[in-house]
Amino acid sequence: MKAHLTRRYKFSASHRLHSPHFSDAENREMYGKCNNPYGHGHNYKVEVTVSGHPDPETGMVCNLVDLDGFVDRVVMPRFEFSNLNELDTFRNLVPTTENLSRELFHLFRDQFGLAKVEKVRIEETMMNSFEYAGGLELGPAVPKRALG
Amino acid sequence: MVYLTRKAEFSASHFYHNPKLSPEENQRIFGKCNNPHGHGHNYTLEVTVAGEVDERSGFVIDLKKLKDLMNSEVIDGLDHRHLNKEVPEFRDRIPTTENVAIAIWNRLSGKLNGAKLHRVRLYETDDLFVDVYGEV
Numbered sequence A: 001m002k003a004h005l006t007r008r009y010k011f012s013a014s015h016r017l018h019s020p021h022f023s024d025a026e027n028r029e030m031y032g033k034c035n036n037p038y039g040h041g042h043n044y045k046v047e048v049t050v051s052g053h054p055d056p057e058t059g060m061v062c063n064l065v066d067l068d069g070f071v072d073r074v075v076m077p078r079f080e081f082s083n084l085n086e087l088d089t090f091r092n093l094v095p096t097t098e099n100l101s102r103e104l105f106h107l108f109r110d111q112f113g114l115a116k117v118e119k120v121r122i123e124e125t126m127m128n129s130f131e132y133a134g135g136l137e138l139g140p141a142v143p144k145r146a147l148g
Numbered sequence B: 001m002v003y004l005t006r007k008a009e010f011s012a013s014h015f016y017h018n019p020k021l022s023p024e025e026n027q028r029i030f031g032k033c034n035n036p037h038g039h040g041h042n043y044t045l046e047v048t049v050a051g052e053v054d055e056r057s058g059f060v061i062d063l064k065k066l067k068d069l070m071n072s073e074v075i076d077g078l079d080h081r082h083l084n085k086e087v088p089e090f091r092d093r094i095p096t097t098e099n100v101a102i103a104i105w106n107r108l109s110g111k112l113n114g115a116k117l118h119r120v121r122l123y124e125t126d127d128l129f130v131d132v133y134g135e136v
Helices: A024-035 A064-079 A097-111 B023-034 B063-078 B097-108
Strands: A003-015 A040-052 A116-125 A128-132 B002-014 B039-051 B116-125 B128-132
Touching (some): A003 A064, A040 A064, A040 A097, A064 A097, A097 A116, A097 A128, B002 B063, B039 B097, B063 B097
Antiparallel strands (some): A003 B128, A040 A116, B116 B128
């Protein structure tokens, strides 16, 4: 039977929400306090979900040592204590947590080759969270006959 | 369709070891989890049931019955147990969170009085959980 394994990580980073598509006044109006030119920070909680049938030899969908190792090696050096606006990824992209969840999903999907990456979920604060599953709807794949 | 989730907790010990592999391989793959004396977790179980709301009772499922079923099928057999040594599913299967969640799904599936088991979510720690939806 298929299992979906979710591991939770955290990192702290700063950002400023400002879009070149709008005037300074429009940016202030739209992003409010998040438009402060000096930026501000969050403790982001990141959940990554991988899925598969547990390997009969190990009982695992994916060895957590590998997933944790990937995060330590690839994700944390890039994001932990960073200013998101300074990252290449966000040179031309507003570092909202919507966009951050998409970037992290693609990073895991493209570079962590050891399990199928289903979803990334990020809590920006305790009060808001964002989920991205590669553009698919959330939840397990539902057989067509069960729809409607 | 309404989805209803009931939570339960149990504490159990386990260790990860595959007798077909060498001690070195076991150590390499399972690390600290390979300690033959075992270690333990406070597991949190969330069982989500899906169904239509019964017009007379207003229920998808009687929560008392769901609670009793979770206790009799899952908690009574796993709480304060050594999963490897005392739980039949793990006599020859490694009690990873994945496999424990699947075993719980199999223990509950088909016993919900017409309601549908939608998801079993099992937290091993705050930072690690597994979801099972019965996908073959």
